[in-house]
Amino acid sequence: MAQASLSGKATSLRLHRRIWRWHFLAGLLIVPFAVLLSASGALYLFKPQFIQWQEARIHAEAPSAASNIALSMDTLLAAAQRAQPGSELVKITLPRTPEDRSVELDLRDANAVWTLWVDRYSGELLHRARADQQLMAWTKRLHGSLLLGDRGSLVVELMASWMIVMLVTGLYLWWPRGTPWWRALFPRLTRQGGIRAFWRRLHGAVGLWFSGAILLLLLSGLPWTTVWGGGFDWVQRTMGWDGPGQEWVVTLQSGAQPAGHHGGADGLSLWERGHDNGNPVTLQSGPAAPATLPQTLQAIVARVTPEQLPPPVELRPPRGENGVWTVRSMTQNRPLRETVHYDRWTGAEIMRIRFADYHPVQRTVSYGIALHEGALFGWLNQLLALLTALAVIGLSVSGTIVWWKRRPKGRLGIPPLPQDAGIPRGLTALVIGCGLLLPLLGLSLLLLWLMDTMWTLARHRFPGSRHSTATLP
Structure with missing residues (x-):
């Protein structure tokens, strides 16, 4: 019995050493990215407040209006196009309230998409900026792709996958064993044992407190990713979990389709992984209307205003000769989103898409996305998400300090492999x-295993290059 107990402890120690090694290697890989992604994500949480501040600043600098009667939306569009010659309308973000001073129009010219704020009462241009260079647009690209496009999004997905490894291995290493659980959650944060012991206790406590929240944010962000998100899209199509229709990319045909009909075209998910400049999907909806004048922009706005959709509300013009007007609530709280398509010729509603029209799987993921963006339950969601982002930064900083204080001088101090290099079947x-569920993680693990094996073989072949390593934390 005693020998069996000793054998069990030895096995547990070897497993502990191996998991510590994985935790260490994952930390070396992701710490800089974890700090960058957490900081950018924390900033993006406050997009609604930033936009309100930005608009208030623009309105404060505007001259007093000579009239209190708002101009028609067609007149405002014409004024914006005069200020941006050779441009075409991409979208209009409608005023949040009747008292809002300006309307926001996105226009595309030969070089870029520009956002223009036009005074609703005078038609004067108040402010202009490139849409992709605004702070929140830049922050979103930094958070989602490190400003590197599709390649950057792969890096972000890989780092998020390894952050999951960090959390799981960290929980295993720090889980209370032989001590009261409350001691791990509420450690004595004193300098007893040295500065490294202080940072180590703090690192473990923050990890235990916030691991669940961090894991939830990481998992809720996966639908945005390239590989995992693309695979999830394929599963949705295969299982028939697709939504009721493409909000932006679909081109309905104005005609005689009954109001309230829900189309069946493949579409963008509620978390907007797609782009609105791709090839449009055509959904036939009856014969084309007679060659009469199309509805004016102001007429469509008049139809939309009584709907009182949750702001911000975006309006996009018809595509092609017989497309439709598309109006969508773009509130970050996705369960409140709603999309309406209007006939170009008559202004009649030909499709309405509500959150309840989506498959339960899509709705569940959308709740997670709203939580990820701090929009699911107001300011409290923002606060919790902010604290979680700060916890990731704190874990990164404290973990780095612990490593720096522990490492042998002039070396990385990579924890050694246990003498028995075998991995238990359950852990294998x-x-x-995990590698199958997170494909980029699986590929990177395979690569690291090959590199680690080659390094170990080289060290055994050239014993002089073998260095001693540190003890367990």
């Missing part, structure tokens, strides 16, 4: 399962 199955 778990690693393979």
Whole structure:
């Protein structure tokens, strides 16, 4: 019995050493990215407040209006196009309230998409900026792709996958064993044992407190990613979980389709992984209307205003000769989103898409996305998400300090492999399962295993290059 107990402890120690090694290697890989992504995500949480501040600043600098009667939306569009010659309308963000001073129009010229704020009462241009260079647009690209496009989004997905590894291995390493659980959650944050012991206790406590929230944010962000998100899209199509229609990319044909009909075209998910400049999907909806004048922009706005959709509300013009007007609430709280398509010729409603029209799987993921953006339950969601982002930064900083204080001088101090390099079957199955669920993680694990194996073989072949490593934390 005693020998079996000793054998069990030895096995547990070897497993502990191996998981510590994985935790260390994952930390070296992701710490800079974790700090960058957390900081950019924390900033993006406050997009609604920033936009309100930005608009208030623009309105404060505007001259007093000579009239209190708002100009028609067609007149405002014409004024914006005179200020941006050779441009075409991309979208209009409608005023949040009747008292709002300006209307926001996005116009595309030969070089870029520009956002123009036009005074609703005088038609005067109040402010102009490139849409992709505004702070929140820049922050979103930094958070989603490190400003590197599709390649950057792959890096972000890889880092998020490794952050999951960090959380799981960290929980295993710090889980209370032989001590009261409350001692791990509420450690004595004193300098007893040295500065490294202080940072180590703080690192473990923050990890235990926030691991669940961090994991939830990481998992809720996966639908945005390239590989995992693309695979999830394929599963949705295969299982028939698609939504009721493409909000932006679909081109309905204005005609005689009954109001309230929900189309069946493949569409963008509620978390907007697609782009609105791709090839439009055509959904036939009856014969084209007679060659009469189309509805004016102001007439469509008049139809939309009584709907009182949650702001911000975007209006996009018809595509092609017989497309439709598309109006969509773009509130970050996705369960409140609603999309309406209006006939170009008559102004009649030909399609309405509500949150309830989506498959339960899409609705569930959308709740997670709203939580990820701090929009699901107001300011409290923003606060919790901010604290979680700060916790990631704190874990990154404290973990780096612990490593720096522990490492041998002039070396990385990579924890050694246990003498018995074998991996328990259960752990092997778990690693393979994680690699399949997170493909980029699986590929990187395979690459690291090959590199680690080659390095170990080289060290055994050239014993002089072998260095001693640190003890367990």
